[in-house]
Amino acid sequence: MPASARTLVRPAVLRTRRGRLVYWSVLAVSLALFTAAFIVPLYWAATGAVKAPDELARTPPTYVPQEWHPENYARAWREMDLGRYFLNTVVLAGGAWLVQLAVQVPAAYALSKLRPRFGRVVLALMLVTLMMPVTALLVPVYLTVVDVPLFNRNLINSPSAVWLPAAANAFNIYILKNFFDRIPDDLLDAARMDGAGALTTLARVVLPLSRPILAVVSILSIVTAWKDFLWPLLVIPDPARQPLSVFLQRVAPDTPLNILMAGLVLASLPLIALFLVFQRQIVGGLTAGGLKG
Template sequence: MAASARTLIRPAVLRTRKGKLVYWSVLAVALALFTAAFLVPLYWAATGAMKSSAELAQSPPTYVPAHWHPENYARAWREMDLTRYFLNTVLLAGGAWLIQLAVQVPAAYALSKLRPRFGNVVLGLMLVTLMMPATALLVPAYLTVVDVPLVNRNLINSPSAVWLPAAANAFNIYLLKNFFDRVPDELLDAARIDGAGPLGTMWRIVLPLSRPILAVVSILSVVAAWKDFLWPLLVLPDPAKQPLSVFLQRVAQDTPLNSLVAGLVMASLPLIALFLVFQRQIIAGLGAGCLKG
């Protein structure tokens, strides 16, 4: 007989009327608190953008706008020329996503299935970078993009200065490798018998089975590139090439507060929409524990 799982409260207590009441009460309060923690800032920003600047700055604040100004969004978009900076951000995030998949998927596949000599050492060195503060890597990364080794090219004010460092993401490689490890070796052996090489096996066998984890890595890559601030600030000093995160900070001092908040809300909408659309894929990818043969 299988041993019952140990829990904080005994199952017998949970089956009583009092136990059920306490359980559902605690669950409802916890869900309400977590929901409020996520939704209150979104509500505050969305409604704050529709207030006048004076009302937004007054103390104590108003929880509901006294006068609604939804036109603040259109005015902020027009006056701050957000179309250009949205396109800049899409270019940087899209390029970072593509180059990450192009580098990280083959790297994880090689470490998982090709098992090169010293592969564990290479993986360990990659994981060590996760233990280092991101700020400690800024100076060496900046010196690298200023004078790229071997080609001796300066990438400052080029999208490549954002794309190439994004490919070196040890966490994504670890996620991919962990998933590839669960792909049955029998499938790869059958592909090799049919004459497929390592690249063909990866493309025809492994990648179709890896759609959940590829979706997770893609979303993580896009979100990280979209909201990144410090690195684009360093490598894209030209204002015309900066993403939304850098642009909104640069104009914050000279922009009305309600217009600035409207710009921040609109900059956040694509990420919120991305999560709402692909939340099922995110959960499926992170929860994938095995593959059926």
């Protein structure tokens, strides 16, 4: 049997009745467990938000609300002024996404196709940051944001304090570089023969071929910025400018639990919708191994 056709379960085993029974049983149980791990928390939050406060605090809990109060979602939106904090989150996540693409795509292209001197050293230093715990980088990055080198600017309470550190994402640069490495050099050479420079080749040849991986990087960037809590808490102390993740934690002690859960559900809906709409692009980008034709 060729190496490309090998699997964890031999075809001879799958041809037996016992082998098929065991295989499909294990597969069904695994899928059920993974589905429950993702669906149960969402169900618990969505149903908890429509319960009355006393029912939500009841022990043992009720798995189906005895009384439905869908108006809790409207109350959460109105009483917690979620519109303002949704806008703050959109500004932070959208800006972080644009800044990351503007920095990471040219960086990955340069490391992959322009091959500068000491490019491997630069890439190795970037990858070293992936081995460091995030908390170890908080202090130096915070000091950098408080007093930006060369510009002597304090970015505290500014969206730039979130946007600029987000651009230094070694993981995104690494996966972009790996994708760019698989683009045939003949295409780039043909563009250069037609008089295209490095930027023109990037814009007209590389980027159109890189839509799947750009979609993956974009979604990862938006999701990371949307749900980030610790960094916005540090660099945006002004309550009026904070994103949803920080705001909901700040008001949690003084908010009824069912209203708070309704706010949490509303805050998570954009990410769920984003995944449902772009799930094909996510899978396609992560499994893209090369180019055809």
